[in-house]
Amino acid sequence: MKIKKLVAPILLCLLTLLSISGIIFTAVHADSKFGDITVLNCDYSKGEKPLTIGDVHKIVDRISELMSGQSTLAFCAEAEEQTVQKETVTPVLTNELYFEHNKITTQSFTNTDVVISRSLARRLFKTDTAVGKTLELYGKSYTVAGVYDSPDGFIDRYFHDGKERVYINYEGIKDYQKYDVSEMSYINGTQSAVALEQMNPANYHFTNLSEKSLVLRDFLHLAALIAYLVALVITIRLWLYLCGRQINNIKETLEGSYSLESVRKNPRAYILLAAFGIGIPLAIVAVFLLCDFSIYIIPRYIPYDNIFDISHYLGEHAKAVAELNSSALGGDKFLLNLYNGSFNALIYEMIIFTISLIITAVYFYRAVRKKLELS
Numbered sequence: 001m002k003i004k005k006l007v008a009p010i011l012l013c014l015l016t017l018l019s020i021s022g023i024i025f026t027a028v029h030a031d032s033k034f035g036d037i038t039v040l041n042c043d044y045s046k047g048e049k050p051l052t053i054g055d056v057h058k059i060v061d062r063i064s065e066l067m068s069g070q071s072t073l074a075f076c077a078e079a080e081e082q083t084v085q086k087e088t089v090t091p092v093l094t095n096e097l098y099f100e101h102n103k104i105t106t107q108s109f110t111n112t113d114v115v116i117s118r119s120l121a122r123r124l125f126k127t128d129t130a131v132g133k134t135l136e137l138y139g140k141s142y143t144v145a146g147v148y149d150s151p152d153g154f155i156d157r158y159f160h161d162g163k164e165r166v167y168i169n170y171e172g173i174k175d176y177q178k179y180d181v182s183e184m185s186y187i188n189g190t191q192s193a194v195a196l197e198q199m200n201p202a203n204y205h206f207t208n209l210s211e212k213s214l215v216l217r218d219f220l221h222l223a224a225l226i227a228y229l230v231a232l233v234i235t236i237r238l239w240l241y242l243c244g245r246q247i248n249n250i251k252e253t254l255e256g257s258y259s260l261e262s263v264r265k266n267p268r269a270y271i272l273l274a275a276f277g278i279g280i281p282l283a284i285v286a287v288f289l290l291c292d293f294s295i296y297i298i299p300r301y302i303p304y305d306n307i308f309d310i311s312h313y314l315g316e317h318a319k320a321v322a323e324l325n326s327s328a329l330g331g332d333k334f335l336l337n338l339y340n341g342s343f344n345a346l347i348y349e350m351i352i353f354t355i356s357l358i359i360t361a362v363y364f365y366r367a368v369r370k371k372l373e374l375s
Contacts, residue, residue: 009367012360019353023223023346027216029155030342033335034213037101038193040184040204042330048203050330053077053093053170054177056184063195072187073196074098076331077170077179084135085124090163091137093170093179099146101185106146107131111172114142119150120164137166138173159337183331205329212339214296219346225293226354232284234365239280241369246273317343 042050051059053075060071074097081090096109106115114135121130121144133144170176186192188210197206249269301316303309321340329336 009360009363012356012363015356016353016360019349019356020223020227022349023219023353026342026345026349027219030338031213031216033103033338034209035101035103036188036210037185038188038196038206038208038210039331039335040196040201040206041333041336042180042182043203043205044328044330045326046203050180050182050203051184051201052177053179053181056181057177059195059199063192072097072190072192073184074101074186075181075184076167077176078165078182078330079179082137084137084166087120087123088164089120089137089166092165092167093173093176094167095170098167098185099148101187102148104146104148108145109169110145111169112140112142113145113169113172115146115148115167116144117150117164118147120166121147135166137168140172142168156334156338159341160334161332161337163332165332180330205324205327207336207339209335209339211298215298216339216342216346218295219350221293221295223350223353224291225295226350227357228287228291228293230357230361234361235280235284237365238368239276241372242276243273245372246270246276314347 044050056073056075060073063071063073074095076092076094076098079091079093081088083089096106098104099106099109099115104115106113109115114137116124116130116135118128121128121133124130124135125133128147130144130147134141135144136142170179173179184196184204186196188208246269249266250273253266253269297313298316301313303312306312321344324336324340
């Protein structure tokens with residue numbers, strides 16, 4: 001009989017732990033993929049001609065001249081699929097800054113270098129460490145200068161488009177100026193950022209990844225806030241009960257006795273009353289001051305009439321996701337897909353966590369209260 005009674009609380013605890021673990025894993029995993037950059041994916045649905053590498057080259061030169069600083073603009077242009085040793089790959093013409101923005105390590109990136117994924121390295125060379133190996137592309141021999149981690153994890157594979165990309169230094173390709181740029185990126189807060197935002201190329205979709213990181217971290221802060229509020233309600237109820245119990249004990253010793261005599265008769269009740277009455281509120285305040293409950297809200301999502309209108313925030317996000325899904329965006333959309341999928345998953349994980357946490361807290365509060373009453 002006792003085992004049957006334990007099944008429900010154990011399942012509730014497991015559900016709560018699994019949901020909070022899911023929130024932590026989802027938010028941290030996605031956040032680790034983002035950098036302090038803004039990505040511009042070409043929106044082909046707008047019908048306007050994309051910028052070419054030649055156009056972007058002029059923009060880079062203009063930034064360097066006008067602002068007397070080094071450009072942080074990275075770009076890539078996806079070419080038509082090619083076959084390398086019976087493997088279908090997508091050549092991508094890019095500059096070296098692209099690797100810095102996407103956290104890819106490369107030893108060099110000259111006109112005869114390429115960077116490939118770990119999964120492609122395994123299939124072509126039967127090894128993870130393919131740096132220094134050579135491959136043939138466009139009738140030319142290229143040296144592997146870097147190998148980046150493939151989307152081998154379940155989550156990464158789910159959000160990836162499945163293309164096997166081979167990154168080539170754009171200057172090593174004949175007539176590179178004519179290739180359409182499918183994706184650009186720049187480090188936030190730099191001169192390149194100011195210049196690109198002012199130019200505002202109409203056929204590119206801007207995605208600030210550092211902003212997206214803050215949004216995903218909000219779920220961790222929100223989970224902590226919910227846990228704190230639930231614990232606060234339960235703690236205050238226990239505090240009132242425990243203090244009330246000691247006050248009743250003191251009242252019994254006060255009948256027919258002076259105050260000092262009551263303290264001598266029942267010192268334990270006075271000590272416990274002081275400990276509960278002062279200690280618990282101090283602990284509540286200390287936890288509140290130590291924890292980070294800050295919530296970042298994307299400025300354009302904030303409603304003018306009611307900042308607590310949760311449906312408005314969710315509606316704005318859903319609108320943004322629908323806009324992305326309806327656009328024929330070019331380039332590697334892995335980070336966009338990862339953010340959108342993670343955000344939606346976190347909403348469901350947060351709902352499950354909140355419900356299971358409240359039910360679990362109420363169950364254990366009643367159990368503790370019952371034991372205290374029997375003692």
